[in-house]
Amino acid sequence: MTAPKGTQPALELRGVTKRFGRVTALEEVSLTVSRGEILAIVGDNGAGKSTLIKAISGVHRPDEGEILVEGEPVTLASPADARSAGIATVFQDLALVECLDVSTNMFLGQFPRRGWFVDRKKMDLESRRFLDELKVTVADVHTQIGMLSGGQRQIISIARAVRAGATTILLDEPTAALGVRETMHAGNIIATLREANNAVICVSHDIEFVFKIADRIVVMRLGKVAGIRTVAETTRDEIIALITGTKQEAA
Ligand SMILES: Nc1ncnc2c1ncn2[C@@H]1O[C@H](COP(=O)(O)OP(=O)(O)OP(=O)(O)O)[C@@H](O)[C@H]1O
Ligand SMILES: [Mg+2]
The missing domain is CATH 3.40.50.300 (P-loop containing nucleotide triphosphate hydrolases)
Incomplete structure (x- = not known):
């Protein structure tokens, strides 16, 4: 059984x-x-x-x-x-795109859409909600990943994994x-x-x-x-x- x-x-x-x-x-x-x-x-x-x-x-x-x-x-x-x-794996610095911002990275490969367009507003709101849930202190979801510290990047990777259903x-x-x-x-x-x-x-x-x-x-x-x-x-x-x-x- x-x-x-x-x-x-x-x-x-x-x-x-x-x-x-x-x-x-x-x-x-x-x-x-x-x-x-x-x-x-x-x-x-x-x-x-x-x-x-x-x-x-x-x-x-x-x-x-x-x-x-x-x-x-x-x-x-x-x-x-x-x-x-x-199952999600988080390696430091890995799998984030430096030149894109926090919320784009959170949704990479799974952008929410409105008609033909990426729903930027929904993406930003949901990113914010996820980061708040994980008590992550990133002031602005439009910050480029390249501007964050190693630890902050890693936290974004974790948040992304959880958002994607891990x-x-x-x-x-x-x-x-x-x-x-x-x-x-x-x-x-x-x-x-x-x-x-x-x-x-x-x-x-x-x-x-x-x-x-x-x-x-x-x-x-x-x-x-x-x-x-x-x-x-x-x-x-x-x-x-x-x-x-x-x-x-x-x-
Ligand atoms: N791709 C690979 N090809 C050949 N040998 C490998 C490969 N990956 C790991 N090994 C060998 O397997 C053993 C275990 O390596 P592993 O990287 O898992 O150790 P680790 O515990 O993570 O070590 P560290 O604390 O240094 O990160 C080592 O002897 C290593 O040389
Ligand atoms: Mg090792």
């Missing part, structure tokens, strides 16, 4: 393996993330975090294993497949290029996504940030899941020991 919709994890990976020639970037990775949950992915350089994000966002096809969305197995052969499964949001190192204030702001936006009942997966090197925002932490090491912990029941020392391999999971 299938469980009623909403009680299944938003996303589940079962035994996902990805090889690049002789390198096994992901080995038998299994994890779940639910709606209303922030799952952090941590691990050393080369641990497989970005490959994991790319497998979920349809950039890389796993060699083995299954990906399930709301309990249903899916094939994510392209980023378009992932988008239509409600319910599972993947972030790869969202705070890597951000200052202290912008990092706090990014944390607030991610918390807002959780409040709106989205599932969030966030790769980060920043352990302090992870402990502030996440509900659970997946530690990757050499392509494998080294451990999964609930933030409320672990410590920074334990997570660091799992990252470096000085703590081994009991088999």
